[in-house]
Amino acid sequence: xxxxxxxxxxxxxxxxxxxxxxxxxxxxxxxxxxxxxxxxxxxxxxxxxxxxxxxxxxxxxxxxxxxxxxxxxxxxxxxxxxxxxxxxxxxxxxxxxxxxxxxxxxxxxxxxxxxxxxxxxxxxxxxxxxxxxxxxxxxxxxxxxxxxxxxxxxxxxxxxxxxxxxxxxxxxxxxxxxxxxxxxxxxxxxxxxxxxxxxxxxxxxxxxxxxxxxxxxxxxxxxxxxxxxxxxxxxxxxxxxxxxxxxxxxxxxxxxxxxxxxxxxxxxxxxxxxxxxxxxxxxxxxxxxxxxxxxxxxxxxxxxxxxxxxxxxxxxxxxxxxxxxxxxxxxxxxxxxxxxxxxxxxxxxxxxxxxxxxxxxxxxxxxxxxxxxxxxxxxxxxxxxxxxxxxxxxxxxxxxxxxxxxxxxxxxxxxxxxxxxxxxxxxxxxxxxxxxxxxxxxxxxxxxxxxxxxxxxxxxxxxxxxxxxxxxxxxxxxxxxxxxxxxxxxxxxxxxxxxxxxxxxxxxxxxxxxxxxxxxxxxxxxxxxxxxxxxxxxxxxxxxxxxxxxxxxxxxxxxxxxxxxxxxxxxxxxxxxxxxxxxxxxxxxxxxxxxxxxxxxxxxxxxxxxxxxxxxxxxxxxxxxxxxxxxxxxxxxxxxxxxxxxxxxxxxxxxxxxxxxxxxxxxxxxxxxxxxxxxxxxxxxxxxxxxxxxxxxxxxxxxxxxx
Numbered sequence: 001x002x003x004x005x006x007x008x009x010x011x012x013x014x015x016x017x018x019x020x021x022x023x024x025x026x027x028x029x030x031x032x033x034x035x036x037x038x039x040x041x042x043x044x045x046x047x048x049x050x051x052x053x054x055x056x057x058x059x060x061x062x063x064x065x066x067x068x069x070x071x072x073x074x075x076x077x078x079x080x081x082x083x084x085x086x087x088x089x090x091x092x093x094x095x096x097x098x099x100x101x102x103x104x105x106x107x108x109x110x111x112x113x114x115x116x117x118x119x120x121x122x123x124x125x126x127x128x129x130x131x132x133x134x135x136x137x138x139x140x141x142x143x144x145x146x147x148x149x150x151x152x153x154x155x156x157x158x159x160x161x162x163x164x165x166x167x168x169x170x171x172x173x174x175x176x177x178x179x180x181x182x183x184x185x186x187x188x189x190x191x192x193x194x195x196x197x198x199x200x201x202x203x204x205x206x207x208x209x210x211x212x213x214x215x216x217x218x219x220x221x222x223x224x225x226x227x228x229x230x231x232x233x234x235x236x237x238x239x240x241x242x243x244x245x246x247x248x249x250x251x252x253x254x255x256x257x258x259x260x261x262x263x264x265x266x267x268x269x270x271x272x273x274x275x276x277x278x279x280x281x282x283x284x285x286x287x288x289x290x291x292x293x294x295x296x297x298x299x300x301x302x303x304x305x306x307x308x309x310x311x312x313x314x315x316x317x318x319x320x321x322x323x324x325x326x327x328x329x330x331x332x333x334x335x336x337x338x339x340x341x342x343x344x345x346x347x348x349x350x351x352x353x354x355x356x357x358x359x360x361x362x363x364x365x366x367x368x369x370x371x372x373x374x375x376x377x378x379x380x381x382x383x384x385x386x387x388x389x390x391x392x393x394x395x396x397x398x399x400x401x402x403x404x405x406x407x408x409x410x411x412x413x414x415x416x417x418x419x420x421x422x423x424x425x426x427x428x429x430x431x432x433x434x435x436x437x438x439x440x441x442x443x444x445x446x447x448x449x450x451x452x453x454x455x456x457x458x459x460x461x462x463x464x465x466x467x468x469x470x471x472x473x474x475x476x477x478x479x480x481x482x483x484x485x486x487x488x489x490x491x492x493x494x495x496x497x498x499x500x501x502x503x504x505x506x507x508x509x510x511x512x513x514x515x516x517x518x519x520x521x522x523x524x525x526x527x528x529x530x531x532x533x534x535x536x537x538x539x540x541x542x543x544x545x546x547x548x549x550x551x552x553x554x555x556x557x558x559x560x561x562x563x564x565x566x567x568x569x570x571x572x573x574x575x576x577x578x579x580x581x582x583x584x585x586x587x588x589x590x591x592x593x594x595x596x597x598x599x600x601x602x603x604x605x606x607x608x609x610x611x612x613x614x615x616x617x618x619x620x621x622x623x624x625x626x627x628x629x630x631x632x633x634x635x636x637x638x639x640x641x642x643x644x645x646x647x648x649x650x651x652x653x654x655x656x657x658x659x660x661x662x663x664x665x666x667x668x669x670x671x672x673x674x675x676x677x678x679x680x681x682x683x684x685x686x687x688x689x690x691x692x693x694x695x696x697x698x699x700x701x702x703x704x705x706x707x
Contacts, residue, residue: 066390067125070427082424087433089306089423090133090416094434095441096310097416097464098136099335099449100457103245104238105141105408106148106192106253109449109457110338112136113442118402119410120435124428126394128386129375131425133416133434134398138464139234140367140409142241143501144196147359149255151195151352157188196408198348199356199363203409204399206364211392222369225478226508228471229489230366233496233504235468236260238461243267245458246282248275248333257500277330278455285313285459293463306419310460314452322451333454338446345404362502367411371395374412378421415467484519488512523559525572528627528687535688537627551620552694553577554687556627561638569641573626579619581648588652622654623694627687629660639672657682659690 062068094116102112116135123134209215240263244251249270254262292309300306326332372391379386398410420430471489479486491511496504526539529546537554540546548554555576557569574580634642646656661669661683669675669683684690 063387063390064393065125066128067428074427074429079426079429082426083429084433086420086423086425087430088437089308090420090430091434091437092308092311093306093416093419094133094135094438096314096457096460098438099314099338099452100460101136101138101141103454103457104138104145104241104461105136105196106145106152107196107408108189108193108338109335110442110446111193111196111406111408113338113438113446114342114405115402115407115410117435117438117442118405118407119398120431120438122398122401123394124431124435126390126397127375127428127431128390128394129379130384130427131378131382131417131421132371132374132412133420134371134395134412134431135410135416137367137370137411137413138238138461139231139501140363140411142234142238143359143363143366144199144408145241145253146255146259146501147199147356148192148195149253151355152188152192154355155191157191193406193408194349195352195356197403197406198352199360200399200407200409201348201403202353202357202360203364203367204396204401204403206360207368207392207396207399209396210364210368211389211396214389221509221513222365223485223488223512225482225485225489226492226512227369227373229492230496230501230505230508232468232471232489233493233498234501235465236497237501239465240264242458242461245333245454246279246462247271248278248331248455249273250333257503258498259500260497275331275333277326277332278453281317281326281332281453282455282459285317285456286463288313289459289463290466293466300422306423313460314449314456317456318449318452321453326453327451335449335452335454335457338449340443340446342442343406346406348403359502362505363409366505367399367409368392368395370414371412374414374417378417415464484515488515517564520559520562521565522568523557523565523630525555525557525569525576527576528554528556530691535686537687537691549691549695551622552625552691553621553623554625554627554691556630558630560632560634561641562633562635563637566637566641569638570645573624573645577621577624579621579652579654581652581654584619584652585648619652619654623657624649624654625657625659625684625687625690625694627659628662628665631661631665634665634668634672636672639668639674642669643674655694657684657690657694659684659687 095113098112098116099109100112102109105112119134123132127134237260240260241253243263244267247267249267250273251263251266251270254260254266289309292307296303296306296309321327321332321334327334368391371394372388375386375391376388395411402410475486475489478489488508488511492504492508494504495507499507524539526541528537529540529543529548530537532545532547538546539556540548553576555573557572559565561569642658649656666683682690682693684693
């Protein structure tokens with residue numbers, strides 16, 4: 001069946017006394033025939049997927065292991081120096097951050113170093129982005145730490161505020177839910193990494209599954225404003241969780257809904273227990289770190305590499321704590337023993353999977369969304385391409401494989417990626433250099449950080465939140481650009497900070513989707529005017545010096561027409577035209593009835609003439625042109641609404657014309673039997689054609705009436 005469009009030409013009008021506009025001059029548009037049925041396409045795709053040829057196996061292997069593609073083409077003279085320099089600098093920065101963020105994830109410092117080491121190696125093999133740095137990310141660590149604390153409490157371990165390196169006792173009163181913890185022959189820190197590794201494994205499985213089933217579209221629901229608000233809100237929770245280390249206060253870590261408020265209440269209740277030594281150390285570290293970080297940022301175009309101030313602070317603080325005997329003299333909390341080498345691999349605890357499977361979902365989504373968005377951003381900036389699905393595989397394996405080596409969840413990190421790019425990174429080889437730097441620390445240097453105060457690690461974590469907290473400065477600009485995005489940012493930030501990170505993310509996604517629905521529920525719907533000496537029509541409320549054609553109203557609805565906004569479409573159209581056809585019909589019927597009653601009482605009089613005048617009162621226009629260029633789709637309710645509008649206006653002698661309908665809308669109208677026999681619903685390729693047709697039709701009808 002041919003798809004058609006009733007395109008009329010204002011110049012092709014029949015002549016003669018009985019001249020009337022032709023409603024049957026149609027241009028037939030033949031739709032493209034589908035070459036294959038859906039069944040044939042599915043069969044072809046299945047054969048293609050299941051076929052196994054040497055060439056296909058080779059392509060699959062090279063696609064799954066991108067290192068096999070770029071490594072043989074590696075240009076030593078051109079790339080090596082930049083990769084070594086950037087890899088060393090990022091590695092030096094990663095060491096203190098890995099140790100600091102371990103506290104945030106509820107783990108010992110050694111596990112943070114393991115995580116950064118394995119993530120860098122695995123992304124070197126599977127990743128397609130040349131610039132992003134994969135490792136520990138503060139928000140992910142926070143989410144992992146919250147689950148770890150919950151599971152430790154659920155397992156029956158005492159949540160006394162002791163150092164993670166101390167052996168934790170198990171409660172003597174054991175419920176059936178605590179039987180698992182009794183069977184574990186390890187202390188609290190051992191159980192903490194077991195929980196973290198198990199959740200990391202599940203998150204990695206989710207990410208690989210997303211890549212396999214190509215469901216990366218999930219990330220489209222995480223807009224830039226939503227992610228930014230989520231990271232800023234989570235930054236408040238991170239800052240709150242580290243505040244106790246700044247003051248040297250021993251309080252249990254709060255978790256669940258309202259943990260931020262509960263933590264601050266506990267801090268103020270115990271503020272009289274502040275360790276003066278830790279407080280002074282924190283203050284001095286802030287005095288060094290913040291100005292140096294600002295100098296790094298201010299002179300980043302002049303500096304070949306940023307000053308590794310965090311490493312300097314850690315070394316200086318460790319020496320001061322060791323020789324000053326701050327733990328023995330003032331009771332400062334320290335990192336404790338950090339072993340060298342690697343622990344033997346062990347599988348995740350399969351019994352924990354039901355407990356953490358749900359928690360791993362938002363962690364997996366946030367991890368791959370940040371990784372994919374960063375990789376695409378830097379690939380576009382430097383003129384190469386990345387594969388989104390392969391990136392999901394890469395970040396998934398960066399979690400699955402390390403989970404057997406006592407690691408927790410990783411993702412790409414913007415701050416370290418920027419450093420990596422600015423220091424001359426050219427390929428993924430930079431990540432391998434970074435892992436070698438961390439390996440050196442793991443094998444030789446790690447035990448030297450025994451006396452490092454935890455408050456120093458907390459300061460490093462908080463100082464690295466500056467970028468997220470600075471987003472408040474961008475709010476006026478964001479409000480000017482888009483008020484809806486600003487509200488989404490504020491709602492997500494507040495929910496993530498005040499409720500919880502997981503619920504905050506869910507609230508942000510739901511609220512942003514509601515904003516999309518509300519924007520289509522009550523969209524802009526202006527009247528249009530003609531731009532002189534052109535075929536263009538624009539909004540009368542937005543532009544001056546536009547002209548209107550006599551007797552013609554041009555109306556544009558700037559949203560899809562579907563069940564949610566069908567009533568808005570009607571009410572806005574009636575308001576803009578100033579005529580509700582239903583009310584006009586009702587008024588005419590009432591006037592006609594009143595006229596008949598008056599005729600029965602009085603055969604002639606003023607009242608009858610007034611009623612006749614009311615019935616025949618002109619509307620001021622004879623044609624409505626609906627510009628459908630912004631209507632992306634119609635559902636059955638939208639088609640029915642258009643039919644009702646055309647019918648109602650036709651009954652009061654007003655013609656409704658549709659213009660600029662896209663193929664999808666035209667197809668929906670045909671399937672919805674909008675073009676019924678005996679009804680003349682007209683479609684035009686442009687508003688200008690519709691207006692010319694309406695003017696020509698009215699002119700010919702006027703000529704016929706005068707004759």
